[in-house]
Amino acid sequence: xxxxxxxxxxxxxxxxxxxxxxxxxxxxxxxxxxxxxxxxxxxxxxxxxxxxxxxxxxxxxxxxxxxxxxxxxxxxxxxxxxxxxxxxxxxxxxxxxxxxxxxxxxxxxxxxxxxxxxxxxxxxxxxxxxxxxxxxxxxxxxxxxxxxxxxxxxxxxxxxxxxxxxxxxxxxxxxxxxxxxxxxxxxxxxxxxxxxxxxxxxxxxxxxxxxxxxxxxxxxxxxxxxxxxxxxxxxxxxxxxxxxxxxxxxxxxxxxxxxxxxxxxxxxxxxxxxxxxxxxxxxxxxxxxxxxxxxxxxxxxxxxxxxxxxxxxxxxxxxxxxxxxxxxxxxxxxxxxxxxxxxxxxxxxxxxxxxxxxxxxxxxxxxxxxxxxxxxxxxxxxxxxxxxxxxxxxxxxxxxxxxxxxxxxxxxxxxxxxxxxxxxxxxxxxxxxxxxxxxxxxxxxxxxxxxxxxxxxxxxxxxxxxxxxxxxxxxxxxxxxxxxxxxxxxxxxxxxxxxxxxxxxxxxxxxxxxxxxxxxxxxxxxxxxxxxxxxxxxxxxxxxxxxxxxxxxxxxxxxxxxxxxxxxxxxxxxxxxxxxxxxxxxxxxxxxxxxxxxxxxxxxxxxxxxxxxxxxxxxxxxxxxxxxxxxxxxxxxxxxxxxxxxxxxxxxxx
Numbered sequence: 001x002x003x004x005x006x007x008x009x010x011x012x013x014x015x016x017x018x019x020x021x022x023x024x025x026x027x028x029x030x031x032x033x034x035x036x037x038x039x040x041x042x043x044x045x046x047x048x049x050x051x052x053x054x055x056x057x058x059x060x061x062x063x064x065x066x067x068x069x070x071x072x073x074x075x076x077x078x079x080x081x082x083x084x085x086x087x088x089x090x091x092x093x094x095x096x097x098x099x100x101x102x103x104x105x106x107x108x109x110x111x112x113x114x115x116x117x118x119x120x121x122x123x124x125x126x127x128x129x130x131x132x133x134x135x136x137x138x139x140x141x142x143x144x145x146x147x148x149x150x151x152x153x154x155x156x157x158x159x160x161x162x163x164x165x166x167x168x169x170x171x172x173x174x175x176x177x178x179x180x181x182x183x184x185x186x187x188x189x190x191x192x193x194x195x196x197x198x199x200x201x202x203x204x205x206x207x208x209x210x211x212x213x214x215x216x217x218x219x220x221x222x223x224x225x226x227x228x229x230x231x232x233x234x235x236x237x238x239x240x241x242x243x244x245x246x247x248x249x250x251x252x253x254x255x256x257x258x259x260x261x262x263x264x265x266x267x268x269x270x271x272x273x274x275x276x277x278x279x280x281x282x283x284x285x286x287x288x289x290x291x292x293x294x295x296x297x298x299x300x301x302x303x304x305x306x307x308x309x310x311x312x313x314x315x316x317x318x319x320x321x322x323x324x325x326x327x328x329x330x331x332x333x334x335x336x337x338x339x340x341x342x343x344x345x346x347x348x349x350x351x352x353x354x355x356x357x358x359x360x361x362x363x364x365x366x367x368x369x370x371x372x373x374x375x376x377x378x379x380x381x382x383x384x385x386x387x388x389x390x391x392x393x394x395x396x397x398x399x400x401x402x403x404x405x406x407x408x409x410x411x412x413x414x415x416x417x418x419x420x421x422x423x424x425x426x427x428x429x430x431x432x433x434x435x436x437x438x439x440x441x442x443x444x445x446x447x448x449x450x451x452x453x454x455x456x457x458x459x460x461x462x463x464x465x466x467x468x469x470x471x472x473x474x475x476x477x478x479x480x481x482x483x484x485x486x487x488x489x490x491x492x493x494x495x496x497x498x499x500x501x502x503x504x505x506x507x508x509x510x511x512x513x514x515x516x517x518x519x520x521x522x523x524x525x526x527x528x529x530x531x532x533x534x535x536x537x538x539x540x541x542x543x544x545x546x547x548x549x550x551x552x553x554x555x556x557x558x559x560x561x562x563x564x565x566x567x568x569x570x571x572x573x574x575x576x577x578x579x580x581x582x583x584x585x586x587x588x589x590x591x592x593x594x595x596x597x598x599x600x601x602x603x604x605x606x607x608x609x610x611x612x613x614x615x616x617x618x619x620x621x622x623x624x625x626x627x628x629x630x631x632x633x634x635x636x637x638x639x640x641x642x643x644x645x646x647x648x649x650x651x652x653x654x
Contacts, residue, residue: 019158025060031166033069034064039061040061044147045087051088053117061149069133073131079156080100083121084119086146086148095113096113098135102124104590144451144462168596168599179538180626183210188248190204194261200422201422203385204348207305216250224236240265241265246263276349279314279316282527292344296343298531302528302536302540307549318365355388357413358391358392372415379424387427389413410439426444427444427447449467449482453482465581467518467556473555482518485525487512488526489530507643519554555569563582564640568612575650575651580638599642606638616633620650621649636648
């Protein structure tokens, strides 16, 4: 009888006695996909103690927006509870938002929060839920320094909590080339406007594709400038301010062509976004003089006639010590910097350098702190045409940064550059939040709007497709810079092996298209000596590049649509460039069995011209294929592959 009573009581016990507690920090974090750094267990993403609004927490996961993890609950979970907040070790107070989705439906959000706000508690009932997604969103302000913590978060469950891949396993899609073979007939590809300052050395090359040999001539060149008719290089010094309409001519055995451009001698340089190469993503600190010379040689042979001009050395060139007189020299990897710059300039290319307003650069080399005027003079003497100035280690000078404190050292270098007789494009570099608000006031020609880019689609997407927060800051001579192009062979700058870009071919077409419609500076980060035909095709489509180099630099506009975004901007001739992108910023593949289907589907998109304030009849041209597509008078329709793009130009028919 006793045994029967025990048996009956056993079955009457509450079901919760069979449950167990699983803490979020016990789950494998390798499945957390985020756009900077790696998720940390019981620490912030920086490796510091978890602390929100002055309160330290022992358990949790430190992550960074945008982040997401998908958890399979198998309908066994009972509840999920804890807190979420912005870590106190955020240097800047940006917006972020925590969201919890149960079987694709949002069941909790923190709302927009930032550093200094108390952690937000949550307690979610999970009965019958199959899968749970935890998201940290960027918050809409474009500040990408959002260190976000899930705190004391735990599951009550009768089963296991199993992390799942958040994105489809990529299909190994063959590279495909869209840009047609170049004609042998001459075609001039110079930007339609060039800016330079009076009394400074002037260097410009007539850039033209077509069969060689080719000969050049110029009409109405400003006084003080001279043309080399064989190389097409225009050099000299113009002493007077003014605007000059100059007619360029390129001729070969097949024919000749002309193009009229405007040379503006005044206060503004870089009247279209700079285009070139930077050493970091392929070489990192191992860059040396021979590698830079090789890059210059390749650019002069393959890319310069499409507009690619700058050869920029990133970090790693600096000597350990300054001279007695305070000059910063190159280290033994660059034995003759003057010979290097002379060689670059002899090819019609321009030369860039790197430094920091702090006492050290990002790589730990000597920075320019308190030596700004000395360094500016040194660089001018070397023949420097471009300065990338990263905000690194300045926290040793200003440990509690504000926008004003960050801006100040950039103004100091701007004043130093203004004292030298050389046009130096000035890039206000990495590390400064909301830099688009004050970058022009600090004297920047361009400014890094984001953290460093890598060749992961989630990073490219999160950087590029959120640039709408700052597009209004773009104008001739001033550009938002969402970082380098991640195509071709990459790796050493990120401490990883050299590899082909991890972006799929479709993603690379989207990447280039978006940067061009944004009027972004275009800086290649790859090993050009290993550039394949596909990458060369991406970088030599003159019609695509012309969208980036359009002289009015109209701010691009964004429209969110199902499965993607549509970006558009007005061009100087009254046409519009339109990019239709298959992208979802917070995309989560809830069922991996759908992976191939998702990637192989052609997604349908449409845009009514009234949505962008247009009416009438327009000619449509496919920019990548360089093909006319007929006319439209109301709606544009397109089918686009996973993470792909349709990049078109529409021209009004009068």
